[in-house]
Amino acid sequence: MSDQPIAIEHLCFRVPPGGQRAFVLQDEQVWGPALHQQPGFLGKEVWLDAEDPELVHLIIRWASHAAWKAFPSEQAEALDRQMRPFYVRLEQAREYQLWQPDLLGEGQA
Numbered sequence: 001m002s003d004q005p006i007a008i009e010h011l012c013f014r015v016p017p018g019g020q021r022a023f024v025l026q027d028e029q030v031w032g033p034a035l036h037q038q039p040g041f042l043g044k045e046v047w048l049d050a051e052d053p054e055l056v057h058l059i060i061r062w063a064s065h066a067a068w069k070a071f072p073s074e075q076a077e078a079l080d081r082q083m084r085p086f087y088v089r090l091e092q093a094r095e096y097q098l099w100q101p102d103l104l105g106e107g108q109a
Helices: 020-037 065-069 073-086
Strands: 007-014 041-048 055-062 089-097
Touching: 007 065, 020 041, 020 055, 020 073, 055 065
Parallel strands: none
Antiparallel strands: 007 055, 007 089, 041 055
16 A cells, blocks of 8 residues: 555536537546556546536546646646637636545544
8 A cells, every 4th residue: 555645636516508428438548548657647537517407527536636636737738738629718727636535644534
């Protein structure tokens, strides 16, 4: 096990009404291959918002914050450009760390 916590990237996109399927399929084609080639990528889930059907949440798991940030920014920008026609705007970009009590030092619990 790594001595760094797993990093969770949470992106929330506002997608035009009825466009969720096209957005998710495009995301799989555009981002899927690039993410799977990136060291430290652990997986991705797509969540649809039950309260607001225009929101699509992407939950991306990375082995560490460093692994996530090692993704080349130029490549990310090029992939993002391919996705822009499929969403209205990025509503939220958040980062979380997976709770791993064995990684906490004394006094941090």
